[in-house]
Amino acid sequence: MIKVAVCGANGKMGQEVVKAVNSANDMELVAKIDIINGEFESIKEAKEAQVIDVLIDFTQPASIYENALFCLNNGIKIVIGTTGLTDEQISNLKKLSQENSVSCLIAPNFSTGAVLMMKFAQMASKYFDNAEIIELHHNQKKDAPSGTAIKTAQLMSESNEDFTKGNCIETETIAGSRGGTSYNNIHIHSIRMPGYIASQEVLFGASGQIMSIRHDSMNRECYMAGVLLATRYVAENNEFIYGLDNIMN
Numbered sequence: 180m181i182k183v184a185v186c187g188a189n190g191k192m193g194q195e196v197v198k199a200v201n202s203a204n205d206m207e208l209v210a211k212i213d214i215i216n217g218e219f220e221s222i223k224e225a226k227e228a229q230v231i232d233v234l235i236d237f238t239q240p241a242s243i244y245e246n247a248l249f250c251l252n253n254g255i256k257i258v259i260g261t262t263g264l265t266d267e268q269i270s271n272l273k274k275l276s277q278e279n280s281v282s283c284l285i286a287p288n289f290s291t292g293a294v295l296m297m298k299f300a301q302m303a304s305k306y307f308d309n310a311e312i313i314e315l316h317h318n319q320k321k322d323a324p325s326g327t328a329i330k331t332a333q334l335m336s337e338s339n340e341d342f343t344k345g346n347c348i349e350t351e352t353i354a355g356s357r358g359g360t361s362y363n364n365i366h367i368h369s370i371r372m373p374g375y376i377a378s379q380e381v382l383f384g385a386s387g388q389i390m391s392i393r394h395d396s397m398n399r400e401c402y403m404a405g406v407l408l409a410t411r412y413v414a415e416n417n418e419f420i421y422g423l424d425n426i427m428n
């Protein structure tokens with residue numbers, strides 16, 4: 180049995196993860212950690228009371244780096260769903276995970292459909308010189324753009340060096356109208372409103388054609404197959420992994 184702790188257990192994602200872990204035959208939920216009404220208030224407190232093989236973190240951008248450092252320095256394998264880590268923090272975590280031989284898997288998106296959407300966008304980037312990303316989330320999401328949008332842009336930028344080829348020189352009458360400019364000039368537009376869970380559309384344009392690749396998460400259950408897959412993987416291995424695609428065969 181894999182002994183699993185869930186950090187952020189009372190949050191929207193955390194509650195789904197608790198249900199998913201409880202229904203997995205090969206996992207035992209040993210700790211529900213949350214700063215608000217948690218069985219334990221911190222990972223340290225939970226570690227003192229329980230043996231933890233894998234900790235799954237769905238907390239908030241302000242906490243995730245410290246949580247991950249604590250786990251990797253204390254031999255607790257970690258699956259990170261929380262978004263908002265900077266490139267520098269990710270590279271520090273990679274170094275620590277490898278030095279200490281403690282698994283760390285970070286996935287900006289655990290939905291298998293969203294992972295495929297990113298792969299298809301990467302494939303299309305070879306054939307289109309113009310592309311922009313629109314990501315749409317509920318209005319309680321703290322960070323923008325989404326981790327998925329950033330990861331998509333990174334993957335796309337491996338296949339094309341400039342996604343604004345042929346665009347004229349632009350001026351913004353209202354600042355921010357063209358969204359944020361990310362890797363290789365991919366513009367990212369973040370929409371926040373109630374009604375959405377998480378959606379993303381990648382638009383590709385070329386003379387005489389537009390192609391759009393879209394993924395919509397209808398509820399948070401869509402992430403659970405990926406979370407359990409990641410948990411099983413890190414329980415068996417001692418590696419640093421960024422992106423669920425790396426363990427999806």
Ligand SMILES: NC(=O)c1ccc[n+]([C@@H]2O[C@H](COP(=O)([O-])OP(=O)(O)OC[C@H]3O[C@@H](n4cnc5c(N)ncnc54)[C@H](O)[C@@H]3O)[C@@H](O)[C@H]2O)c1
Pocket residue numbers: 186187188189190191192193212213214215220221237238239240242259260261262263286287288289290320402
């Ligand atoms: N990777 C993915 O597939 C994916 C999918 C959805 C959401 N997310 C991300 O997951 C995170 C959580 O999302 P949510 O919608 O569940 O948020 P939420 O606000 O509903 O839940 C967060 C929970 O974490 C708790 N918390 C905050 N800091 C803590 C700490 N230091 N220790 C313990 N508990 C702490 C809060 O009390 C709350 O219960 C966000 O960063 C979100 O962007 C990732």
